[in-house]
Amino acid sequence: MQTKIFHIKACHNLPPDDNWREQLINLLGSKPRRLSSWCELGMFGALTCLKKSEQIRLTNASQSDTELSNSKSSNAMSSKTKLSSEVSLRVFTEYGTIAATRWALEQAREYLPMPFTFMQTQAGQLFNALGTALGWHGDGYCTTYENRECGEIALLHSFKQSALLAWVDEEQELISRWIWLECVILNQNNTAFNELKWRAIDSIFQTSDVARWLKIDANKHIFEAW
Secondary structure (H helix, E strand, O other): OOOEEEEEEEEEOOOOOOOHHHHHHHHHOOOOOOOOHHHHHHHHHHHHHHHHHOOOOOOOOOOOHHHHHHHHHOOOOOOOOOOOOOEEEEEEOOOOOHHHHHHHHHHHOOOOOOHHHHHHOOOOHHHHHHHHHHOOOOOEEEEOOOOHHHHHHHHHOOOOOEEEEEEEEOOOOOEEEEEEEEEEOOOOOOHHHHHOOOEEEOOHHHOOOOOOEEEEOOOOOEEEEO
């Protein structure tokens, strides 16, 4: 396995505040409808991460009336508003939509689960919701591993150029950690990376806010640098 280096475009690793649902409404500009709590949690982390990147302008409730009017008058989303479909989405989860699944099983004791209850058991709802909010039509999937460290390594090797990687769970605690990475093509002219002060980290979802580079070496060790 060769060493790989990534540019960190943005990351969000903080635990959700108690009012994270209100923050999600502000990011979206409206209350999400018919999504599972797991999907809402995932959207909150993703949009918070993208907002930090300052490369995606979220059409939210804080816009002025003039901005909203101009936005509504346009038939197409601007490139600043859209997330490029070349960006892949990869979501690691240990428990997935477990709360919605429990509710569906409870309904099934008496009759078939209600349609929207069944829909909320589908983790793929997250990609549809993000696609609608960001005009994104790219490649995305959820995955799980018995060993999270192995899962993270697999995530780092699962895309070609650019990806939003995430860890989303609502048990045992609320987790919605996201990082936006772009691959760096290494060649003989990239000697500058050898001069950086690399610091070992235990997880790609523990990078500091000021880190700008991420590296995984041939021994599968992960490092960050400024």
